[in-house]
Amino acid sequence: TRNIELAVVAGDGIGTEVVEQGLLVLEAALAGSDAKIGTTEFDLGARRWHATGETLTDETLEAIKRHDAILLGAIGDPTVPSGVLERGLLLKLRFALDHYVNLRPNKLYQGVTSPLANPGDVDFVVVREGTEGPYVGNGGAIRTGTPHEVATEVSLNTAFGVERVVRYAFEKAAQRERKHLTLVHKHNVLVHAGHLWRRTVEAVNAEFPDVTTDYLHVDAATIFLVTKPSRFDVIVTDNLFGDIITDEAAAITGGMGLAGSANINPDGTFPSMFEPIHGSAPDIAGQGKADPTATVLSVSMLLDHLGLADEAKRVERAVAADLAERGGVVRTTAEVGADLVARVRG
Amino acid sequence: TRNIELAVVAGDGIGTEVVEQGLLVLEAALAGSDAKIGTTEFDLGARRWHATGETLTDETLEAIKRHDAILLGAIGDPTVPSGVLERGLLLKLRFALDHYVNLRPNKLYQGVTSPLANPGDVDFVVVREGTEGPYVGNGGAIRTGTPHEVATEVSLNTAFGVERVVRYAFEKAAQRERKHLTLVHKHNVLVHAGHLWRRTVEAVNAEFPDVTTDYLHVDAATIFLVTKPSRFDVIVTDNLFGDIITDEAAAITGGMGLAGSANINPDGTFPSMFEPIHGSAPDIAGQGKADPTATVLSVSMLLDHLGLADEAKRVERAVAADLAERGGVVRTTAEVGADLVARVRG
Ligand SMILES: CC(C)[C@H](C(=O)O)[C@@H](O)C(=O)O
Ligand SMILES: CC(C)[C@H](C(=O)O)[C@@H](O)C(=O)O
Numbered sequence: 001t002r003n004i005e006l007a008v009v010a011g012d013g014i015g016t017e018v019v020e021q022g023l024l025v026l027e028a029a030l031a032g033s034d035a036k037i038g039t040t041e042f043d044l045g046a047r048r049w050h051a052t053g054e055t056l057t058d059e060t061l062e063a064i065k066r067h068d069a070i071l072l073g074a075i076g077d078p079t080v081p082s083g084v085l086e087r088g089l090l091l092k093l094r095f096a097l098d099h100y101v102n103l104r105p106n107k108l109y110q111g112v113t114s115p116l117a118n119p120g121d122v123d124f125v126v127v128r129e130g131t132e133g134p135y136v137g138n139g140g141a142i143r144t145g146t147p148h149e150v151a152t153e154v155s156l157n158t159a160f161g162v163e164r165v166v167r168y169a170f171e172k173a174a175q176r177e178r179k180h181l182t183l184v185h186k187h188n189v190l191v192h193a194g195h196l197w198r199r200t201v202e203a204v205n206a207e208f209p210d211v212t213t214d215y216l217h218v219d220a221a222t223i224f225l226v227t228k229p230s231r232f233d234v235i236v237t238d239n240l241f242g243d244i245i246t247d248e249a250a251a252i253t254g255g256m257g258l259a260g261s262a263n264i265n266p267d268g269t270f271p272s273m274f275e276p277i278h279g280s281a282p283d284i285a286g287q288g289k290a291d292p293t294a295t296v297l298s299v300s301m302l303l304d305h306l307g308l309a310d311e312a313k314r315v316e317r318a319v320a321a322d323l324a325e326r327g328g329v330v331r332t333t334a335e336v337g338a339d340l341v342a343r344v345r346g
Numbered sequence: 347t348r349n350i351e352l353a354v355v356a357g358d359g360i361g362t363e364v365v366e367q368g369l370l371v372l373e374a375a376l377a378g379s380d381a382k383i384g385t386t387e388f389d390l391g392a393r394r395w396h397a398t399g400e401t402l403t404d405e406t407l408e409a410i411k412r413h414d415a416i417l418l419g420a421i422g423d424p425t426v427p428s429g430v431l432e433r434g435l436l437l438k439l440r441f442a443l444d445h446y447v448n449l450r451p452n453k454l455y456q457g458v459t460s461p462l463a464n465p466g467d468v469d470f471v472v473v474r475e476g477t478e479g480p481y482v483g484n485g486g487a488i489r490t491g492t493p494h495e496v497a498t499e500v501s502l503n504t505a506f507g508v509e510r511v512v513r514y515a516f517e518k519a520a521q522r523e524r525k526h527l528t529l530v531h532k533h534n535v536l537v538h539a540g541h542l543w544r545r546t547v548e549a550v551n552a553e554f555p556d557v558t559t560d561y562l563h564v565d566a567a568t569i570f571l572v573t574k575p576s577r578f579d580v581i582v583t584d585n586l587f588g589d590i591i592t593d594e595a596a597a598i599t600g601g602m603g604l605a606g607s608a609n610i611n612p613d614g615t616f617p618s619m620f621e622p623i624h625g626s627a628p629d630i631a632g633q634g635k636a637d638p639t640a641t642v643l644s645v646s647m648l649l650d651h652l653g654l655a656d657e658a659k660r661v662e663r664a665v666a667a668d669l670a671e672r673g674g675v676v677r678t679t680a681e682v683g684a685d686l687v688a689r690v691r692g
Contacts, residue, residue, distance in 0.1 A: 076534065082544075083537035091535070115572050117463040134480075134501070139538040145545070149505035151538040155480070159495035186586070188422065189437070191429035192485040192497040198428075199491070219593035222568065226461050226597040240532070244590060247565035251572040 002035045004306060007067035007271065009093075011045040012085070013280025014290035014333075015073025021292035021337025022071060022299045025318070028344040029303060029311040040067065044089055045280075046077035055088030061096055069302055070097075070273035073295065074280035087137055094130050097270035099263035100161065101168050102128035102239075103301070104246040104277060106229075111324035112254035116226065122253055124232035127169040128242025130263055132161040133193075135239040157193040157238070162200045168266055169236035170208040180233035181213045184221045184241055197238065221245055225252060250277060257290070258323075260297030262305060272305055274298040288332040293319055296340055318343035348381045350652060353413035353617065355439075357391040358431070359626025360636035360679075361419025367638035367683025368417060368645045371664075374690040375649060375657040386413065390435055391626075392423035401434030407442055415648055416443075416619035419641065420626035433483055440476050443616035445609035446507065447514050448474035448585075449647070450592040450623060452575075457670035458600035462572065468599055470578035473515040474588025476609055478507040479539075481585040503539040503584070508546045514612055515582035516554040526579035527559045530567045530587055543584065567591055571598060596623060603636070604669075606643030608651060618651055620644040634678040639665055642686055664689035 008023065010016040023039065030037055042064060048054055064070060075090040094102070108114055108122035132155075139153035173181040183201045187194025198215065205213055216224065218241045224231055225248050237245065250259035256278035263273040276294030284290060296319055304312035318340050331339070354369070356362040369385065376383055388410060394400055410416060421436040440448070454460055454468035478501075485499035519527040529547045533540025544561065551559055562570065564587045570577055571594050583591065596605035602624035609619040622640030630636060642665055650658035664686050677685070 082534045082540070086534040087537065115463060116461055118461070134499075135535055139501075139536065141538045141542065143505075144542075147505050147509075149542055151503045151542040153480075153501040153503075153536045153539045155485075155499040155501070157497045157499075159489075159493050163493075186589075188428045188432040189481055189586075189589075190485065190499045191433065192487045193499045194428070196487065196490075196495055196497040219589050222590055222594035223597040223602070226572065226594060227601070240535075243532075243535075243565050244568055248568035248572060248594065251569040255573070256569070 004035055004037050004069070005067045006037055006039045007064045007070045008039050008041045009044050009070060010041065010073040011075045011280060012047075012077045013074055013282045013285035015045070015075070015280050017285070017288065017290050017333045018276060018292040018295040019071060019073040021333060021340070022295035024337050025296045025315060025340050025344055026299045026302070028341045029299070029315050031345070033308070033311060035306075035308060045075055045085060046080050049080055049085060055085060056092050061092075064093070065097070065270060067271050069271050069306060071299070071302065072273055072275035074276065074278060076280045078282055091135060091137070093273060094263050097263075097273065098265045098267070099130045099273060100165050101262075101264040101266055102130040102242060103262040103264055104128060104242070104249070104259065106246070106249040106253045106259070108253045109258070109320050109323040111326060112258065114252050114254065116229070116252050119252060120228070120230035122229045124229070124235060124249075125172060126235045126237065126242055126246050126249060127165060127172060128237060128246060129161065129165045129239050132157050133239035155190070155193055155240075157196050159196065159200065162197055163204065166200045166204050166236055167207070169234055170204055170211055173211045173234040174208050176233055178233040179211045181211050182232060182235045183213065183215045184218050184235055184237035184245060185215075186218050186241070188217065193238070201236070218245065222248055225249055246277060256294065258293050258297070260294050260301055262298065262301040264305065274302040274305075288334060290333050292333050292337050292340075293323070314344055350381055350383050350415070351413045352383055352385045353410045353416045354385050354387045355390050355416060356387070356419040357421045357626060358393075358423045359420055359628045359631035361391070361421070361626050363631070363634065363636050363679045364622060364638040364641040365417060365419040367679060367686070368641035370683055371642045371661060371686050371690055372645045372648070374687045375645070375661050377691070379654070379657060381652075381654060391421055391431060392426050395426055395431060401431060402438050407438075410439070411443070411616060413617050415617050415652060417645070417648065418619055418621035420622065420624060422626045424628055437481060437483070439619060440609050443609075443619065444611045444613070445476045445619060446511050447610040447612055448476040448588060449608040449610055450474060450588070450595070450605065452592070452595040452599045452605070454599045455604070455666050455669040457672060458604065460598050460600065462575070462598050465598060466574070466576035468575045470575070470581060470595075471518060472581045472583065472588055472592050472595065473511060473518060474583060474592060475507065475511045475585050478503050479585035501536070501539055501586075503542050505542065505546065508543055509550065512543075512546050512550050512582055513553070515580055516550055516557055519557045519580040520554050522579055524579040525557045527557050528578060528581045529559065529561045530564050530581055530583040530591060531561075532564050532587070534563065539584070547582070564591065568594055571595055592623060602640065604639050604643070606640050606647055608644065608647040610651065620648040620651075634680060636679050638679050638683050638686075639669070660690055
């Protein structure tokens with residue numbers, strides 16, 4: 001038997017509710033296989049911060065590192081000043097664990113209603129850079145709160161960082177049917193960062209002659225996501241642009257309740273982290289209303305990442321079948337989870 | 347009679363085609379009024395750059411400054427390295443003429459098909475900051491083209507710059523029926539810039555007690571633009587976020603062919619500039635296919651800015667009537683222009 005040690009960071013708001021169901025589906029998927037899951041829960045997020053002032057200590061980070069993977073629910077709460085948990089916990093995990101690939105698939109499953117009148121056949125994946133760009137936390141302010149305040153935010157981009165994520169995106173594209181990669185940036189305005197991205201895509205393309213590429217400014221990408229999302233196969237983009245377009249992409253494929261993601265350290269030096277892309281949704285927290293599907297799809301990505309491709313597919317197929325048949329029925333978080341567990345068991 | 351001196355920068359690609367029609371509509375709108383338009387054409391953009399290497403000289407800039415307003419078509423061409431014309435001409439105009447308000451209305455006119463299945467009643471305006479943020483051109487790179495390249499882009503934000511555009515947005519909101527202002531930023535990640543924006547909105551709100559406000563992260567804003575665009579009344583946001591969400595907003599209200607904009611220097615120190623938000627569209631340039639409606643709506647904003655509110659309304663009503671009746675008929679750029687001229691004449 002293979003022992004998989006999973007760090008669980010359920011987090012805030014609906015995070016705890018959806019992770020609970022995600023874990024039940026994970027167990028169901030592994031029942032009968034020779035892999036066994038051991039979980040360690042890490043009580044991190046708003047509760048912990050209020051109690052201790054801690055976001056993520058070095059010790060906790062080291063403890064998390066000793067796991068094979070991380071399942072995360074959602075981080076953030078209105079009672080905590082904006083940025084404290086995002087920068088001090090969620091982004092700290094992504095950066096410290098060198099999650100340079102933030103993988104966000106977008107598929108319009110059968111049975112799911114898109115807000116678009118004619119969405120077409122939507123099935124693409126966004127490879128969002130996870131450790132650079134405007135997310136590095138390299139900003140500051142002087143004369144804060146006075147009429148002379150100046151605040152800056154620096155986007156940092158390195159050839160090393162851009163090349164590795166671009167190569168990953170080409171690898172992904174090469175494995176797919178359409179083998180098409182779209183770079184999304186804004187190189188006509190952010191010329192230094194943008195040209196680094198562009199040159200890198202051109203250079204790495206030489207290693208993947210089968211993959212076709214094109215380029216879209218981020219503003220144009222937001223248009224195509226609405227007018228012709230079927231044009232996309234793989235998108236590679238920076239941390240901030242990736243944040244923005246993946247939310248729009250989730251919206252057109254049925255909403256935040258269905259969008260899973262993986263923060264991957266492809267080198268395997270550190271555990272990768274799997275999380276729904278939605279937030280903690282304080283407005284519906286504690287009511288059993290949250291859709292755990294995004295978390296369950298993240299669990300499927302987790303299984304795939306651990307080399308359990310069959311189990312991963314079984315979970316994704318369970319989700320697909322559930323979506324195809326759910327219609328307008330309203331179920332609780334636990335009910336959706338139970339239905340998915342039943343489908344995974346088969 | 348009042349003499350209005352208009353600087354015309356038709357620019358590249360379809361820019362020249364749509365500006366031609368925009369000017370015809372402008373003349374029609376002023377016929378019979380006591381305002382007279384004199385135009386000076388400035389040959390700027392790709393052609394000029396290829397011929398002379400110039401983007402915008404100090405002399406030309408000074409000449410443009412001596413006008414009451416600017417009508418701009420589109421800037422940019424694939425034969426010119428990316429960024430040269432955008433930074434050296436378009437953004438140089440916006441920055442040098444202190445266009446700190448980039449006003450972008452979004453209205454789903456009757457007769458226009460939205461890509462959304464249920465768009466609802468869409469009528470909002472984005473107040474995009476125009477002279478700060480990641481657009482300042484404060485970036486650089488070292489070891490370019492080597493594996494050790496590092497490229498940066500700095501977002502600069504000042505209390506002075508944020509406050510004036512936020513105050514403008516509150517003024518706009520106060521004049522509207524719903525009196526609602528939404529700040530769009532990403533203050534949970536870009537904490538320094540974001541908190542400056544947030545504090546400023548809170549502070550200026552005290553001067554506008556009638557205006558209600560809310561806040562959305564930019565990623566969440568891209569969702570609501572697809573799922574519930576009717577929720578927006580006035581949006582205020584930074585230069586880059588404004589660029590991104592106004593393209594998405596244009597897409598859901600009928601596309602780039604219909605989206606006008608104004609780059610305003612509210613102080614009146616420098617001429618304001620009116621332009622469609624679409625680009626030079628090299629793929630359809632020279633074919634008489636471009637829809638001049640976005641430019642005509644920009645002309646309406648130009649008239650309004652010059653204090654010619656009746657004429658502005660006449661132009662907007664002509665556009666609304668044309669849109670309501672156009673159905674599936676395909677017309678050339680000139681035909682649409684002629685139809686709008688006829689409607690403006692009444
Ligand atoms: C919570 C926030 C810091 C995060 C991000 O901006 O990356 C979220 O929006 C996401 O997309 O995972
Ligand atoms: C052409 C480009 C520099 C410009 C911008 O980014 O502002 C355009 O996209 C716009 O929105 O007017």
